[in-house]
Amino acid sequence: MSALMDVTREQVSTLRDLVNMARSIERTISSLQAARDGVLALGSKWALEVAAQNEHPDHADMTLRTAAAELGAALRVSDRTVQRRLVEADVKVNRFPVVWAAQGAGTISASHARAIIDAADHLDDAAARDAYSHRMVEFAQDESPNRVTAVARRIVEQYQPRSLDERHGDAREGRSVWVNDRPDGMAELGILGPAALIHGAFDRLTSMAGAVQTASRQCTDPGERTIDAEHVADSRTTDHLRADIALDVLLTGAPVGHDTPDAALAAITGHVSVTVPVLTLMGRPDGPPAELDGVTPIDLPTARALAGAASGWDRILTDPITGGLLAVDRYRPGQHLGRHLRARDGRCRFLGCGRPARASDIDHHHDAALGGRTNADNLGHFCRRHHMLKHHSPWQVEQRDGGDYAWTSPTGQIYTDRPPPQHTVTFTEDAVPAPF
Structure with missing residues (x-):
């Protein structure tokens, strides 16, 4: 049955008013967040000026911590959180003033601003940053942050002084694997590596998960009675299966614990476009x-x-x-x-x-x-x-x-x-x- 088929004109009008109010509030929030960034950037500037005035040898680190602790106490948040915000605000206000101004005007949100800035984090030339920012702000006004991220990565390459090949060669030296412990007996495994390999591996895990789900459905009849006692219906989600198969392959070298009745998983390859x-x-x-x-x-x-x-x-x-x-x-x-x-x-x-x-x-x-x-x-x-x-x-x-x-x-x-x-x-x- 289609949704909202019995809605009245008055109810549609109420929804329209709610949408307009939400849009107005979102613009106000974006403007206020930009104003907060301006205040935090001033805090960062204050710390640098005080340190320079007194010739502190730690390059303002302790002064910045002091200011962060003062602000954190007043705002009831961690001083580490405030110090991170001070740095982020300083980058937005002083390195990307075009983006900051657009957010202050409410034409883009903080999420849009973050997507634009993150893509150009290593763009050092001020004129290049401004030219890039103008192009991206215009694009971002009609798109979601996730779409802005994709285009920003493409556009910023036109302003990079070093080629992507050179930067990729340097970045490959940072490839690594790490573990973060999580509560309740869980942990997460991270891998940093070449994008084509990571995306290909993820696609292969997704295809394997789909094959397991398809095999599970084929093992039950329309009434959900199990036909093959060795292969009961699998209730795991795609995320669950990706995680389980990934660990199975890493620990045993093959998806032996999750293979389909016809042993099809090993033949699945990853695909990228x-x-x-x-x-x-x-x-x-x-x-x-x-x-x-x-x-x-x-x-x-x-x-x-x-x-x-x-x-x-x-x-x-x-x-x-x-x-x-x-x-x-x-x-x-x-x-x-x-x-x-x-x-x-x-x-x-x-x-x-x-x-x-x-x-x-x-x-x-x-x-x-x-x-x-x-x-x-x-x-x-x-x-x-x-x-x-x-x-x-x-x-x-x-x-x-x-x-x-x-x-x-x-x-x-x-x-x-x-x-x-x-x-x-x-x-x-x-x-x-x-x-x-």
Whole structure:
């Protein structure tokens, strides 16, 4: 049954008022948080000035601790927490004033600001930071923080003085594994390593978990009576299975404790999606970096190795001026329409959602059973959560020119979701390629 089918006009009006109030309050909160950052940045500045005045040999560390302790006592929080906030506020206010001003105006939230700043943490040139900040603030006004994070990682590469390959070589020296003890007899295991390997391992664990769940369903009949006593229905979630299988593989070298009746888990391999602009693949030094799943920039040697070993790869043709998607073809047989949609959408097309297209459903906007066409203008990717929302609530969607999606909310508000910018190079009038 569809949600909100029996709602009255008065109730819809109440929901609309609540949405407007929530939006207004959120802007006020963002402004107040920016004002607090300004005060904390002044606290950090005070500590530095006092230390410089008295020529403290600890470079203001003890003065900063003193100020943090005073503020912590007044705010009833840990002085360590306040000291961390002092440093973060100083970075935002003094290194990223454009971002701070936008948050103060309420046009972006603290989460948006954090996503923009985190991506440019090592950008040392002030002019480059300002140019980057202006571009990202404009983009962030209409997008969720998780989508801002993906684009920020791409944009900031255009302002980095050192290439991604050089920085990746340095960063690899920090690869490590660690353990953090948690309450109730639990602990967490962390791994820092090359993004392509980490994402590939996670994809393999997810696929293995799906295979176990599928095998479990096949071992029971529609009435949920167990057919095979050795394989009862598995009630674990995907997260549970990923964790259990990961530990099984690490401890034994193979998923022997979780394998399916046909021993299919060992044959499962990890998959990642890599986008490499053609200029970069050709070795042009000014080409934009390759990207993993449209989110994480990766070094060129890794991207080339993956491209060379792939059994097939899609060629994405984009407009040389706008960067918009024109067509997708492939050098090996495959499902052309599905490839086109994955290249265009990149992720779930509901507002603010960042779930990858490869983990989402392809949906007919106008039901195929009612005459809806099976083409790119009537198809799009929705994750399972938002797929259900589209079909079982008053939310409505219309696809417009350029792949834009116009979503109409139950209160009649219209929100636009634009396709993610293609990872490509565009050309200006002076014929200088400009990576997005």
